Amino acid sequence: MIRKKAVLLMVSMIMIFVVAGCSGNNSGKTEPTATSSARTEGEKEQATPDAGQNKEPVKLSFYYSNVPLKTEGRQTDEVMLELEKRLGVEIDFINQNTDRFKLMMASRELPDIMVVFDQDYKQLIEGGLILPLDDLIQSKGKDIAKNAEALDYYRQYLSSDTGKLYLLPMQVGATKEMVADVPYADYGAGYLTRWDYYKELGFPEIKSPDDLLAVLKAMQEKHPTTADGKKVYGVSSFVDKAGWGLWPFYIQMSLSQGYMEGAGNYLIDADNNFYNFLANEEGAFWDSMKYFFKANQMGLLDPESFIQNLDQYQNKQTNLQVLSGIGAWWQAGANEALADIPDAGFVTLPMENHYVYKTNVSIIGKAGRAFAIAKNSKNPEKAMEVLNYLYSNEGMNLLSRGIQGKHWDIVDNQAAYTDSFLKARVNVDEAEKIGVTKYALIYGLSDYTVNSDEGIAFDLNSESSIESTDWKGYQLDYAKHYGGEYPGDAIEKMADQGKIKISLFDTSGGVAVGTPPDDIKRIDDSIKDYMWKAMPKVILAKSEADYETEKKNVINELNKLGLDKSKEYWDKVWQQSINRVKK
Structure with a gap:
């Protein structure tokens, strides 16, 4: 997370x-x-x-x-x-x-x-x-x-x-003020994909997640397998129920909408506005479920996304079996594997009128x-x-x-x-x-x-010192395409031009939300267990109508499990914690 x-x-x-x-x-x-x-x-x-x-x-x-x-x-x-x-x-x-x-x-x-x-x-x-x-x-x-x-x-x-x-x-x-004007070498979280393949397609415009899926599909059609014959997927994820939780299934969409995750199945923006992402039917989580659903419909989704662990996921990234990634820290092996291919490497693709994540701080x-x-x-x-x-x-x-x-x-x-x-x-x-x-x-x-x-x-x-870095060819090509001297400079110039927005978070409000009482914890644990069973049914639904039916079933079941009671508790403690920091 x-x-x-x-x-x-x-x-x-x-x-x-x-x-x-x-x-x-x-x-x-x-x-x-x-x-x-x-x-x-x-x-x-x-x-x-x-x-x-x-x-x-x-x-x-x-x-x-x-x-x-x-x-x-x-x-x-x-x-x-x-x-x-x-x-x-x-x-x-x-x-x-x-x-x-x-x-x-x-x-x-x-x-x-x-x-x-x-x-x-x-x-x-x-x-x-x-x-x-x-x-x-x-x-x-x-x-x-x-x-x-x-x-x-x-x-x-x-x-x-x-x-x-x-x-x-x-x-x-x-503080945010300390960091706001600090130049970044690169922006490494969000929707990452291969620069050489994107360039090969002629830099198609990406204004929405649907546009990105179309790009990934075009890449997959041109490059359906790796050099050693393994199938290539556009989108993949992994399961780590006790650790990363649902995070890899929603964080890209959340960041692109200007939110990052917080305790209790919550998302919070740079101005400390927050919401329960399971309870908000129109928010980033359900938008992300639709993204994964569409990826599956298009033949882009790795079918092992619901059973593989993080190591297996990262091995697929390193083996170049996946065309997109969440964070640059998981793409380092892939970038090493691509080192000898001109203009090849994973980059964060800026999505017009969406957010690109910078960092989070707290005094x-x-x-x-x-x-x-x-x-x-x-x-x-x-x-x-x-x-x-x-x-x-x-x-x-x-x-x-x-x-x-x-x-x-x-x-x-x-x-x-x-x-x-x-x-x-x-x-x-x-x-x-x-x-x-x-x-x-x-x-x-x-x-x-x-x-x-x-x-x-x-x-x-x-x-x-950033400018003096021995940048790779794909990084310089990426920067030049978007009007910068190096990758981070390109992102920052796009933000200055109003084409994208950069998000910078102060997470002080989330420091003391604390551990929930036993009754809320039991509800939250039940919800997590249920979501791991329900999420594949939503994403793997056979049609748009089936997707909407599965989504409705999930929301109804979450309410039966006590989501409203959990939300009432977390709404209160989140606001209390934010108010303490404001003092």
């Missing part, structure tokens, strides 16, 4: 960190003459915990976020190895898996450090599975403590009425997720040191910029990436080995916030 799964563009993830959100705070792209990796004076003031000479590193486990690392276990990229050396730790990363996490909670054997999600907050706190953190912050969390407003908010509204701090906000400090932390330390941790103090480092100037510099003197340095009193790093990061494998922005999902502070020692945002992707 963009709120909870991804950030969303969040951004862009590990495989495409080169197209992450960009800040225009420096203009230098000159290779620095300094070769020393010594830290700046400001960084020296941020006391790195003494790793100690000849001491055995402390072993910690870290339950990672929802977009998985390529491999679990210890990471060998330059950034994480440097972090481990500075802190005297060895970190074993565990990718998020909802079913596995349930077993962990049941056994009360949890990883030391965790990224946890809002549906589990109540059980973790009330079940005594995570530690209250106030004392640890006082002794080991001086950088975390600087975010007093966000911490107080979490104590008051995300503590199961204990008034204690169990959860730490993530990616704290950014009090990302909605729906937080850091926690397990009660069963044998080294809670060291776990807190690691978390505190993620909120420090030094730690944020390392994760978002890399090692000073190697990946970035101070040039003419400005922080700037080195030319060697800018060249290296274009290659996916090299980017993985380096690790800069690989851990964007576990930043303590937003990278749009300013390093308090330098007065410069942590994110160094200025317009000049």
Whole structure:
């Protein structure tokens, strides 16, 4: 999800960190003459915990976020190895898996450090599975403590009425105003498709999802199979009931209409208008059901969309069996496979008079997720040191910029990436080995916030560094077609011309909607279970009339299951949470 799964563009993830959100705070792209990796004076003031000479590193486990690392276990990229050396730790990363996490909670054997999600907050706190953190912050969390407003908010509204701090906000400090004018290298979420195939068709006009389906059909007719004979589909999806949920079946339509997802089967726009997407018969969810229905009618829909898991879905993308995608982070393998084909690669196609998603921010932390330390941790103090480092100037510099003197340095009193790093990061494998922005999902502070020692945002992707990127041919061709110098520039110029709209969300209103009471949770769980059975019937309906009949049956059944009661509850808590933030 963009709120909870991804950030969303969040951004862009590990495989495409080169197209992450960009800040225009420096203009230098000159290779620095300094070769020393010594830290700046400001960084020296941020006391790195003494790793100690000849001491055995402390072993910690870290339950990672929802977009998985390529491999679990210890990471060998330059950034994480440097972090481990500075802190005297060895970190074993565990990718998020909802079913596995349930077993962990049941056994009360949890990883030391965790990224946890809002549906589990109540059980973790009330079940005594995570530690209250106030004392640890006082002794080991001086950088975390600087975010007093966000911490107080979490104590008051995300503590199961204990008034204690169990959860730490993530990616704290950014506002929409900070990000609105920041240039983006690329926009990587929405309706993505192959640029070479679109160009082959003569760039047909796309003003609606129906236009897009027509384009995908024309592509499929020209390219019905892959090079090795596998059937090609226009549209595909996947099933992850406990994790991603219904998200992959509605998010593209939602983003194109200017909405992103929130707790309780809700969509919310940039102005904090919200609605229950199952209850709104004319909204993005049902529009998306119609899109999938039409795709199936046209022979575009992958028939395994309702049974395959995320790995299988992504393998099909990488194998070039699918002509469209949801997010650039899932298209990285496909783009690598297309590297030797002129003008071939997946891009976000702008749909006229529709929205293109930029990002979401929150001054009090990302909605729906937080850091926690397990009660069963044998080294809670060291776990807190690691978390505190993620909120420090030094730690944020390392994760978002890399090692000073190697990946970035101070040039003419400005922080700037080195030319060697800018060249290296274009290659996916090299980017993985380096690790800069690989851990964007576990930043303590937003990278749009300013390093308090330098007065410069942590994110160094200025317009000049974006322009100096070694762009692929398809990216430059895409940009030129839409009137830009690089992909993000093209999107922004189209927005300036009024052809499309760019959406930027403040998700602070969703931070404290909380976990529903047991009766509402039972209703919501019943609704989710029912939707997984009902959704295929709607999408696979044999005719337009059958589609309308199945849709009507679903809405009637949802009401019988208590959708109206669930909606009444969530309407109230959403408005309360938004009102708190406005204060």
